[in-house]
Amino acid sequence: MSVCRMFGNTRHQVMLLLLSTLGWMIVAVTQSGAVSRCVDQACSPPIGNLASGRTISTLSSCSLLPHLCPEDVHPPAHMTDDPFLHPQTWWASGAGSTATQEQPDEIRLDLETRFCLSHVVLVFRSPRPSAMAIERSADSGKTWEPLQLFARNCSAEFGLPDDSLCTSRYTSATPCSGGEVILRTLDPSSAETRDPYSAATLARLTLTNLRIRLLKSQSCSAPSTPPTGRTSPTASPLTSTSTSENTTYAIFSLLAKGTCLCHGHAEHCVPYNSSQESQQDSNMVFGRCLCTHHTAGDHCEECAPLYNDRPWRPANGSSGEPNPCQKCECHGHSDSCHFSRRAWLSSGGTSGGVCDDCRHNTAGRRCQRCRHGYHRHLSLPLSSAHACTRCRCDQHGSLPPRPDEEGPWCHPRTGQCHCKPGVGGRSCSHCLPGYWGFGDKGCEPCVCPLSCDPNSGQCFDRWLLSSSVATFFAKH
Numbered sequence: 001m002s003v004c005r006m007f008g009n010t011r012h013q014v015m016l017l018l019l020s021t022l023g024w025m026i027v028a029v030t031q032s033g034a035v036s037r038c039v040d041q042a043c044s045p046p047i048g049n050l051a052s053g054r055t056i057s058t059l060s061s062c063s064l065l066p067h068l069c070p071e072d073v074h075p076p077a078h079m080t081d082d083p084f085l086h087p088q089t090w091w092a093s094g095a096g097s098t099a100t101q102e103q104p105d106e107i108r109l110d111l112e113t114r115f116c117l118s119h120v121v122l123v124f125r126s127p128r129p130s131a132m133a134i135e136r137s138a139d140s141g142k143t144w145e146p147l148q149l150f151a152r153n154c155s156a157e158f159g160l161p162d163d164s165l166c167t168s169r170y171t172s173a174t175p176c177s178g179g180e181v182i183l184r185t186l187d188p189s190s191a192e193t194r195d196p197y198s199a200a201t202l203a204r205l206t207l208t209n210l211r212i213r214l215l216k217s218q219s220c221s222a223p224s225t226p227p228t229g230r231t232s233p234t235a236s237p238l239t240s241t242s243t244s245e246n247t248t249y250a251i252f253s254l255l256a257k258g259t260c261l262c263h264g265h266a267e268h269c270v271p272y273n274s275s276q277e278s279q280q281d282s283n284m285v286f287g288r289c290l291c292t293h294h295t296a297g298d299h300c301e302e303c304a305p306l307y308n309d310r311p312w313r314p315a316n317g318s319s320g321e322p323n324p325c326q327k328c329e330c331h332g333h334s335d336s337c338h339f340s341r342r343a344w345l346s347s348g349g350t351s352g353g354v355c356d357d358c359r360h361n362t363a364g365r366r367c368q369r370c371r372h373g374y375h376r377h378l379s380l381p382l383s384s385a386h387a388c389t390r391c392r393c394d395q396h397g398s399l400p401p402r403p404d405e406e407g408p409w410c411h412p413r414t415g416q417c418h419c420k421p422g423v424g425g426r427s428c429s430h431c432l433p434g435y436w437g438f439g440d441k442g443c444e445p446c447v448c449p450l451s452c453d454p455n456s457g458q459c460f461d462r463w464l465l466s467s468s469v470a471t472f473f474a475k476h
């Protein structure tokens, strides 16, 4: 079997894996057109090799043992170079060091944020390990959890039955070279697979770090040609002068297929932080989502500031429903709102947004009324920046503000001020009919059978009264 065919097979397997377990992702990749795939439906960024463009570290790497290996001809980066462009390159454990040869080794990929892992494919140049663990961390390496354990004898190595967590698949020493190890994060037959954005599925898919522990090596029993015999006649001199024949583990390629984590709300991702902007690897899978559906956050894990009228939800991967965030009605007086469970319940589960910091002297859950001391300017729409105007109240004729109030108060809709006894008018600026002597105590009732002059208190006769009332209404 030639190296090329070996990789051809790997690719074939990978494609089958994709089609069976993650068809939704492939659909997302192939449908890329001019129109955003996120319009009115769940969407996902393309999948790629999370290891591309990132540093792979190993326990035996030369960077840890520089004095032992001034020159590492099989560095960890050779696992993630393009297998089609560089089929003859591999990583070899224990570079330049004999001390580490019989010791376990570890391959580690540290990601800068959370990603979704769909599957891992390793192609060994050495015989596959007889015991190995593929583990992930979702908290930047603080805690680890096995995704899959591999052992020729699960009960002997891990004290586990040979079933889902531990498997004896992919642990045979043969083929001596070119053996694969494949891990899928989702069981294609399980219900979880149908909605890749559900909480249960994400709990299985998300990771910040991947660790492959090579625990026990084995020698290849097949009395076949040595591994170099597999390389093509045109192999580089580097291959033939290699000292890797005795290395415990050697790996041609490591694929850690996955996507940026966006909960079905984005189809593109950008570098997680600016230090990655200059990254030249075009295959790199970036970690910060360009969110749609009015979502926000590095992973579209929350609603955009003015879109908290409903609780955030992931898109539904099985029905394709986008589950977008809903805009709050703040009448243009606020740029953000928060979700209130109480408001949600009292609206019967239709609207729970409460506008934050209403501007333009507005107040209320939707900035729909004027704040204390202001009233509606009735000829302007509610959305106008001048919809609320300050109460204009005569300081002599209106009641003084209470100690906890900052200024005069008027009716929020009509603008009517609170007048002292006997005082009238919208701003409490004059005496009511039948009262006189406008001043700091209000107005006094006329001591007449009918009415009196508002200034002097002098009683009117019947004729004068009607004329004075006429004057009053003409003035106001």
Ligand SMILES: *[C@@H]1O[C@H](CO)[C@@H](O)[C@H](O)[C@H]1NC(C)=O
Pocket: 112, 273, 274, 275, 276
């Ligand atoms: C950017 O990401 C790298 C890891 O890729 C990390 O070491 C660095 O601290 C990050 N910088 C900022 C400013 O977040």
Ligand SMILES: *[C@@H]1O[C@H](CO)[C@@H](O)[C@H](O)[C@H]1NC(C)=O
Pocket: 153, 154, 155, 156
């Ligand atoms: C696995 O190991 C256990 C204990 O070491 C042993 O009893 C058992 O026979 C082994 N199974 C196989 C299939 O080799």
Ligand SMILES: *[C@@H]1O[C@H](CO)[C@@H](O)[C@H](O)[C@H]1NC(C)=O
Pocket: 243, 244, 245, 246
């Ligand atoms: C491989 O190991 C054997 C015995 O452990 C040793 O004799 C041989 O020289 C080693 N070969 C290389 C290329 O290091």
Ligand SMILES: *[C@@H]1O[C@H](CO)[C@@H](O)[C@H](O)[C@H]1NC(C)=O
Pocket: 195, 198, 316, 317, 318, 319
């Ligand atoms: C997603 O859609 C499917 C099919 O319409 C439905 O059965 C399922 O309950 C939905 N999931 C959620 C979390 O709403």
